[in-house]
Amino acid sequence: MENNSRSRDGLFSISEEDVQGHIFREKDLLTISHLPEESRIIGRDEQIAQLAEEIEPVIIGYEPNSALIYGKTGCGKSLVAKYVAQLAEEEAEERGYNLAYGICDCSQSSKEASVIQTIADSMNTPTTGISVPSRGISTDEYYKRLWEILDEAYDGGIIILDEIDHLKSDDVLMVLSRANESEKIDVPLAIIGISNKIDYRNRLSERVKSSFSHREFIFDPYDSTQLEAILRNRNDAFQEGVLKDEVVPYCAALAAKKHGDARKAMNLLKFAGEYAKRKEKDEVSKEDVDAAEKDAEAERLLSLISGLSPHVKYVLKALANLTKNNKENWFRTSRIVDTYEKVCEKEGVDVLSLSGVRDCLNEVAFLSVIEGNRETGGRGVGNYKEWRLLTDADTVIRMEKLST
Template identity: 35%
Template sequence: MIVQKTIHDIFKDAINSKPIFKDKSVLTINFTPQNIMHRDSFIYTLSKILAVSLKGDKPSNVFIYGPTGTGKTLVTTFVLKELKKAADDNGSNLTYVYVNSNLKRVADTEYRLLSYIANELGESIPFTGLPTDVVYDRFFKKLKEIGGVVILAIDEIDILVEKIGDRFLYTLTRINQELEGVVVSLIGISNNLSFTEHLDARVKSSLSEEEIWFTPYNALQLRDILNERAKLAFNEGKINEAVINKCAALAAQEHGDARKALDLLRVAGEIAERLNAEKVLEEHVDMAEKKIDYDRIFEAVKTLPKHSNFVLYAIIELLKENDNSKVLTGDVYNTYSDICKRNKIKPLTQRRVSDIISELDVLGIINAKVISHGRYGRTREITFSNSLDTYLKIKDFIKKEWLFND
C-alpha cells in the first residue's frame, strides 16, 4: 500500500511539476532587459554626448572602457537603439553600425572590417577579391549617399587595433574633413585601457574626445540584477535567495562580472534540470563553475587547426608526465615533433610552434610566461590554466578527432 502510494506520488509529481526554466534566453548576454540596473549614470552620460546628433551636429568620439561584464556593450547598444528611435520620430538622418571586433571574419583585416561595415550600411562588398582602395572608395561613396550622422560603435576595439593596426581608425577620425554632407562619429569600447598607449597620438586624442569608465558591479548590485532576471527566467519556487547570492558572490570575486554571474545561474539551472532536481541548489552552482571552465576551453580547442591541436597534445602529455608542474618551449617542440613523426606528418618549424604557443595562451587555453634561465637561456614556462581533469578530457578529444598514434 505504502509502495503504491509512493509510485502514485511520483507520477503525480511528474505531471504536476513545473519545469525549472520559464525562459532561459533571459540569462544570455544577447538579452536586453527593459530596465538596465545600476548603470543609470553611464546611460545618462552617453546619451548626453550623443544627443547633439539629433540636431545633425557631430557628437564627440567616445572611448568607453572597463572590465568584462560591466555593461559597456549593453548600455551602448541600448542608448544607440533609443537614439535611433528618437531620430526617426524627429525626422533626423541618423544611422549607426555596431561592430564586434572579436567575431571571426569581421575584423581580421582592414579589408574585412571595411567590407563588414559597408555591408551593414547596405553596400554589398565581397569578403575578398577587391583592392583595399576600391573598398575604401565604395565605403566613402556609401557614406556620402547615406548622409546625416553616422555613428560607428566598435566593440573590443583593442583586438581590432592589435590585428590591423590603427591606420583605419586614423582614416575614420579624419573622415569628416574629407567628406561633405555626412558626419562620422566613433564609439570605441574596450576592456583594455593600456591599449591606447600604442596608438598614434592623433588617433588617441581624437578617439578620446570623451571617455567613460565603467566601474564593476559589486556583489549587491549583481544580486539585484540576478534577482530581476531570475524572476523572468525561472518558474516560481525553482530558485532561492541562497543560490542567487552564491552566483553573485562568485562573480563579484572576479571583478564584478555580470556576464559570469548570468552564466553561472543559467548553467546551474541546466544542471538541476538534467539531474531532475526539484529546484536549483547551491551545489549546482559549484558544478556550473567547473563546467563553464571546461566548456570555455573545449569550445576554443574545437576551432583550432591540426597542428595547434598537436602542440596542445604535446603540452598536456608533458605536463601530465611532469606531475602538472611546468614545461618549456624546447621540450614542447621536441615532443610535438615526435608526435608528428609517429603520425607521418611533417612538423612545423620551431618559429611557428612558438607562435602557436602564444595563440594558445591568448585564447586562455594555457598559461605561458616568458622567463629567463640566465646562462641556460630564455624560454616560455607553460602551465595549465585549469584542472588536470579538464585537460585529460581535451587530450582524449584531440586523439579521437585526429586519430593518431600516441
C-alpha cells in the same frame, strides 16, 4: 548506399520544450548578446546619460563628440554603448531623421577592410542599390561604398568599435574620424570605441589623437549587491519557483570575486540552469552552480588537449588518480608510467614506450595543465623528474566522463 538513403526523419526533433524545459521560461534573457530593456539595466544611469550627451548632436545631423569606454570584462561597456545607440536611433526616427548605426566586434574582424565591410554591410539598405560583398574588393573601395551608403541614406551615423584594442592598426580610427573634415562624407559620425585595456589610449598614434576628439569613460566594476540586482532582474528567465533563493546571491558573490564581472554572473546562472535541466532536476540550487562551474573547467581542459594523442588523456588520468589517492602531489615519471599502464590495460589499448609517455607529459606541461621539475637523487639514484597536476584531479576525471 543504405546508410545514405536512410530516412532522416527525426534527425532534428528539437522543440521549444527541449530548450526551455521545466527549468527555463525565457532562456534568451541570459544570453550575453541579448540587449535588455531599460528596466533590467542596473546602476549605469549616469554613464548612459553622459554618453548620450556626447553623441546627441548626431541625432539631428550635427557634429557630435566621440567616446572611448574603458573597463574590465563584464562591466557593461557593450551594453551601455548599444543601448545608447539604439535609443539615439529611435529618437532620430521620431524627429524625422535617419540615423545609421553600425557595430563591429574588432576581436572578430581586426583588419581594416573587414571592419569597414562589417560596418558598411550593417548600415546598407536595399534602397541604396549599393552592394557590399564580403570579399573581393579593396579596402579603399569598401570605404568608398561606406561613404556612398551614408550620403545616400542617412543624416548621421553612430559607429561602435567594440574590443577596439584588437585592431591591427589605428588607421580605421583616423579615417573614420576625419571623414567629414576630408570631405569624404557630408553626414556627421559619432564613434564609440570600447576596450578592456586602459593602456589603449597610450597606443594611439599622435595623428589619431589629434583627429579623434573624444571623451573618455571609465566603468567601475560592479559590487555583489549590483550583480545580485542584475541577476534578479533576469530571474524571469526561469520558470516560477524553480530558482532556489540561495542561487542568485551565490552567483553574484562568485562573480564579485572575479572583478565584479556581470558576464561571469550571468553565465554562472545560465550554466547552473542548464546543468539542472540536464540532470532532470526540479530546482536549481547552489550545488548546480558548483557542478556547472566544474563541468565548464573540464570542458576547457578537454578542448585544450583535444588535438593531442589519446594517450595524453591516459597519462593525465594516471596522474589524476595518483593525486587523488595519495597525500603527496609530486610524482616521479616511473610511478606515473606504472599507473598509466594500468589505465591502458583497462582501456584495452597498447601502451606507449617510456619516451612516448615523456612526450605526453611534456606536451601537457607546455599547456600548463601539469608542471615538471628535475630532482637530483644523489649518488646511485641519478637525476629523475617529478610531475604535479596544476588543475584539480576531479576536473581531469570529469573531463574523462565528458569525453565518453
